[in-house]
Amino acid sequence: TQKADDRDSDVNSLSPMIASFKSFQLELDIRHDKYERLVKLSRDITIESKRTIFLLHRVISPSVPSAEEVLAESDVKLDGVRQKIKQIAEELLGEDLYQFHKAFTPGIQEFVEAVSFQHYIKHRTLISLEDINARLVFLQEGKSEATGPSADPQGMQELAFQVTPTDYLLGVADLTGELMRMCISSVGNGDIDTPYQLSQFLREIHDGFSYIGNTGPYEVSKKLHTLRQSLGKVEDACYTLRVRGSEIPKHMLADVFASRAVPIDPDEGVA
Amino acid sequence: TQKADDRDSDVNSLSPMIASFKSFQLELDIRHDKYERLVKLSRDITIESKRTIFLLHRVISPSVPSAEEVLAESDVKLDGVRQKIKQIAEELLGEDLYQFHKAFTPGIQEFVEAVSFQHYIKHRTLISLEDINARLVFLQEGKSEATGPSADPQGMQELAFQVTPTDYLLGVADLTGELMRMCISSVGNGDIDTPYQLSQFLREIHDGFSYIGNTGPYEVSKKLHTLRQSLGKVEDACYTLRVRGSEIPKHMLADVFASRAVPIDPDEGVA
Amino acid sequence: MSVTEMFSNIQVFLCADQDVREDIRKVVQTLEQTAREILTVLQSVHQPTGFKEIPNKCFRARELFCTVRSQIGDLKTKFPMDQYYRFHEHWRFVLQRVTFLAAFVVYLESETLVTREEVAEILGIEVEREKGFHLDVEDYLAGVLIMASELSRLAVNSVTAGDYSWPLRISTFINELDSGFRLLNLKNDPLRKRYDGLKYDVKKIEEVVYDLSIRGLTKEPEAERDK
Amino acid sequence: MSVTEMFSNIQVFLCADQDVREDIRKVVQTLEQTAREILTVLQSVHQPTGFKEIPNKCFRARELFCTVRSQIGDLKTKFPMDQYYRFHEHWRFVLQRVTFLAAFVVYLESETLVTREEVAEILGIEVEREKGFHLDVEDYLAGVLIMASELSRLAVNSVTAGDYSWPLRISTFINELDSGFRLLNLKNDPLRKRYDGLKYDVKKIEEVVYDLSIRGLTKEPEAERDK
Amino acid sequence: MSVTEMFSNIQVFLCADQDVREDIRKVVQTLEQTAREILTVLQSVHQPTGFKEIPNKCFRARELFCTVRSQIGDLKTKFPMDQYYRFHEHWRFVLQRVTFLAAFVVYLESETLVTREEVAEILGIEVEREKGFHLDVEDYLAGVLIMASELSRLAVNSVTAGDYSWPLRISTFINELDSGFRLLNLKNDPLRKRYDGLKYDVKKIEEVVYDLSIRGLTKEPEAERDK
Amino acid sequence: MSVTEMFSNIQVFLCADQDVREDIRKVVQTLEQTAREILTVLQSVHQPTGFKEIPNKCFRARELFCTVRSQIGDLKTKFPMDQYYRFHEHWRFVLQRVTFLAAFVVYLESETLVTREEVAEILGIEVEREKGFHLDVEDYLAGVLIMASELSRLAVNSVTAGDYSWPLRISTFINELDSGFRLLNLKNDPLRKRYDGLKYDVKKIEEVVYDLSIRGLTKEPEAERDK
Amino acid sequence: MSVTEMFSNIQVFLCADQDVREDIRKVVQTLEQTAREILTVLQSVHQPTGFKEIPNKCFRARELFCTVRSQIGDLKTKFPMDQYYRFHEHWRFVLQRVTFLAAFVVYLESETLVTREEVAEILGIEVEREKGFHLDVEDYLAGVLIMASELSRLAVNSVTAGDYSWPLRISTFINELDSGFRLLNLKNDPLRKRYDGLKYDVKKIEEVVYDLSIRGLTKEPEAERDK
Amino acid sequence: MSVTEMFSNIQVFLCADQDVREDIRKVVQTLEQTAREILTVLQSVHQPTGFKEIPNKCFRARELFCTVRSQIGDLKTKFPMDQYYRFHEHWRFVLQRVTFLAAFVVYLESETLVTREEVAEILGIEVEREKGFHLDVEDYLAGVLIMASELSRLAVNSVTAGDYSWPLRISTFINELDSGFRLLNLKNDPLRKRYDGLKYDVKKIEEVVYDLSIRGLTKEPEAERDK
Ligand SMILES: [Mn+2]
């Protein structure tokens, strides 16, 4: 019979079953290749975001003019990161973002950390998820499929990447570590206002995370412990500032705060 | 005084200390960038090696002619992998291989697995570390530093990548998993010789690893359990072949082995 | 927007997300229940007397697939369609189960491999992601592999039931399937593990065919069937 | 070559490797012993009476560095020089310790940051990898950071000893060091963690300076020192 | 009440609690001993000569269940009955073991599935929680599943002993059991994991039956049995 | 009764059990939400301006405890009371949290250690197990230990807020608490681990008091307070 | 000897072993209780009023060490002396605790470091292993390190209590201890980890002394003491 | 005695201790090497051709046990005998391995269970702790269990090699062993875990015997053997 022959002879490579498996092969390989490209992009984003954060820590040097330079440089760096995210967005065009989410989530979280750190330094507020997403809307030349959403007259097309709320949360949780570092550095640099500001800000974030509690995903709860430790360090720093401030004779307070370097009259020093 | 001024004014960016830290920054960044490039190369090598292994499993289809095609295709694939390893070797030129070892060890292990699998299919023996390393000697155009070791007349220069014995061992340990898969497939395809051959070969490798025992690094010991399981599966398969073979009436043995598909006289069948 | 407001917004999002998941979980549970019922119907083919009732059983299973379709229809309404992979883990397991059941029914009916298109039709879903709730290719393949293992059991039990033709036909079928799977490059994931199991199914069926052939039982049933 | 032979060869390699490691471990242990001795010598600077003896102590430490040099010289002979990073973990810790000690001595002597070249010279090793047993930049940096933390202790204890000039000078020094470290892009590794500690050292020293300045004690010692 | 008084009271409470747990642990240990003895008695049915002695062995096991009853009786006196679930973990394991043993005895005697009521009677405990020390349904099911795996071993060994009728009967029984379990919606807990093992038992027994049928050994024993 | 019937009955039982757990989970979720709201209210006492508002905040928290009581009241209706320990794990965590919150409120109001009776009253539950839904002594202790760690934070932040009297009073309180715990013979369990953390809280607060006393700040606020 | 006999013998042996361990555990528990009592007595030295009562407290602690001696005496009878290391883990922890307590009492009494001989005498045990139940050197060192951390607390609290002389004396003592430990080549074990903690104690105490000196508080108490 | 002197003495002691451990480690390493060599010799019995060479292989193994004896003899000299348990962990693993090897040789030679006395003799050590370096009962049992798992492999491979008599004899032997272990009340320790593995070995061997008996292969080889 036909069937018996089949079994012993070579499997007919033109059989419909084999043909469909060839298509599965193609589908799976394309998928895995895309995943791999996204992983690589994510690694690039992570590294560049981390470097931006290091760069931003240099703002807290005593001089103000260099701060602007540094911020400008961080803008350039973050623009580079955005270009990488644009590449992710291109890869995801027409795809389900969540299908490849695991591939790029570490990079995106690190980007959120960097961008929110820069934002805090500039504005002393927490950047919102919406603001971050607004910065991830790209224009690209409308290719053959120019009929995409909101294609503009010049044949340019909008391409948007959406950070998920969870990635945003995880990035902000990591941000608190950087803020803690910034706080300790500020104290070391004789900057008294920043620590109090930071402790206030960190407490707000801490209370926000407490409010969310275990409603969020497990990864968020896991970071809560570190967040609490960072808050503790910042609160301790403020406490130290306050306690030592208590020793200045009241009438000297103004002087000391005005110019820490001016030596105080030795007679009055030992209160 | 000079010092007191320093403290309050901007840190002099031209100070020798700062200058040396700028050089450290450069040195560290270059190092990290290289590490990252190696990680990416390693990932590429892993993926392509894995695909080669899948490809090689297709050899065990009933027809022999297709086997040669597949082997030829695997040669092409492995050549591609070798090009990637060449890139690693280029990155490591003049470097201490062990400084970046962690970056590329997963890829190299997977390559050992693929290349030793191909070797076994072709020659039914275990490829030696020396043979593998011999395949990783590359020629490259002698650049400015044409005075390198063994530069040949045409200005070509030798560039060799050395697989470490540990990576070799770990790759061979993984190979046994593929051999086990090959064994079970062979039984399913009615191939009786391969399983016995494989069980013999696997037992040799198993005894080899037992002999090394805990002398080797921890990663090797960790894989011993899986290796033992694979050996067990292969021994079980041979056992089954043997037990069922025992039921054929002695005078029929020749027939059955000659052509399994020929139906046997029903009267004699039920022994 | 204050920090508190921002976190409130996120909390709202997270709660909504949990609600969606809770809804999905509930529908999935009913789906699992139906899947178990279909399985019970089809399990009877392994019984000595079950081989004659295959058409009936398939018919009954087909009826139950109506329920599956309506339950999946319900599932679709629980989340935005373009976030399929966000919640994929919730239904992945059961979708593989019902794919297996569909593939098994189709095999019992026609001894062919159900296509992804056919499964999609039986389940009332799509093949292409763009078109709506769809059947991921890996889930389809997983379902097919579960069936392969069921077929190796069937080969064994058909012999017990005295029907010697099944093992040979199953053997041909499963060998082709094996050839198909060999074309794939799988990652080290659950699918790969399942595919490793296929080798054992192939081996088991080969053993049954071997047992039959050394006893000369490979011809008869074929003939019997032609009648 | 048979499988057995191949594994025998590898076994030979592995044994040789273990022997090398054993040899290295032994030399490293003597090195640690010397490092502890140097530390004991230098610890006395934290004592109320210790500040006057700094030159003596540094001299004594310099003597002990001879031993260090000869021990490291011994270490170099234990393995092929181009496999430095293969065994790096074995001496990494102690190398950071002796770098710290060298940096501390140099600071006490001249209040400057020891360069990588100077450390290499004190330890009798190289700066560049190509030239032989060398000092990795990360190990150099780690050693410097250990010293920073020792300096914050020194700032505290110098005040106890009644010497008010150290904290200011240390403060200037450590601030510059901090500026230097800020230029680096570190990975999430032990060095990064150590660098995070530097912030606390800076903070501590700043507090000491603050304590002095509100008491008007920042001028005197400077003057005293000039005498 | 002072803090000290309060904590003293709490300490009294905690001590009492630890004493209760200690007492429970001791009784549970004797219970485990008896369970091992019953198991040794019943293990002999797997021996080639054991199949003829099944009635004797069951009788002996029944005797030992008296000890079990008295030991459980002792256990009941160790804690207030409404705190059953507080200490459940202590006896959960052994209770599943003796349930298995009871189920095995009943199967060997009558080839039926022991009911929860019967187990409760054999163990001298209650079915309903409200009435006293009872057998939790999950523990009952776990015990039954342990037996299923013992039966697959029995099927194998009965063939070795030359008794070909057991596998068929066991196969029917275990299939019914499997259908029963398919009615349950088990959570992702230890019980579910154990139930996943049932599939392997079913398959193993089917293969034994297959081995018998392909060799035409399935009818004989039936006849033999009729004698 | 057939196997099928038996398993159908069991399925009914299992479903009911799962429904109970589902119900409990839902109520516990709302309880957790309220607990988080109370926490948010009480967190504000750490703010620089928060110390003056303590009475307000406690009042607001007391209001929210009404919700807690009604939610726990709801919880009680979800299962038979004598199965408390069967489902204990579901509410254990949240019960410890609300105990902490109650203890914190009581401390802020009266600077006393809340008794188990008081917690029970605030939560609308019982102290004695026999009387109904109660507060397990381990859960009470866990809640108290969470508060201890919150108090060490409060000691720090009160100083930052310029109120120097809190640390001394907290120190006395926490020392008493520590003595109390030293009366207990805790097993090697989560509670023991939490108790080990108390030592750090004690030390931390002692250091705050030290910082104040060395600066002569320990008497002033006392006076201030008397006004 | 049959296998059964052999295993019966082994079971006898295993039971005996478990009994020994049970006995040891019980005595160790009473020992832990006494240790906690001594700790409570000694904790009061951290109280503002406690510094005057040191002699009383030490006297009371000395009394309680009688109980310790008799409990350890009891412990000795529970196992053959040459199997000390077989059961070492059971009492290791508590032995370190009572060593700490002995060391603390001796320090409070005479401000000297207790020797191993003294601890052995206080506990009624031996120094040399050959002579009987002895104090392992690692356990002695662990106990001493626990005391070091207690002393850093004492330095802090003595200042709070207005006694400014302790910190200086403690600082000298702890520095000597630190030098002593620097002579040791500790392995990477729990003891090493504990020793790493000593650095923090040293630093903390130095900071207390600093706080006193910068405020000119270091001379007064010295004078006071002379009275 | 000054603190420095005291710590110097302790350092002498610690060094001596570390030297002892170093010495032990070295001997243990050579012992492990010999054990691996014996294993390699005995592994060959799994080869198709290996079954005929069993006597030769056992003879060769016995020779190598001379080396083992001399190495253990060496080991004994490295530490005072009454500190056996202090260093037990160092040789525990290798002692279990050589016990396994001794048990395996004895089984291959005489198909009996090696007694603890015999193992002790083969290894040149004592059974009773009091008499010197001995074989702990737990280590003996662990070695026996390792052999059990090796025997299940042997049963499989003997069939492949065409020798059908081994599995039956191994089955009887292993069942007896299993009964023996059932007499023991093992704690929840590594030994218990290993013993749980014995069940799988028993089952595996029973299935081999089953495969042989259903094919009527259980009598033949017996006859063959008689020749
Ligand atoms: Mn970060």
Ligand SMILES: [Mn+2]
């Ligand atoms: Mn592989």
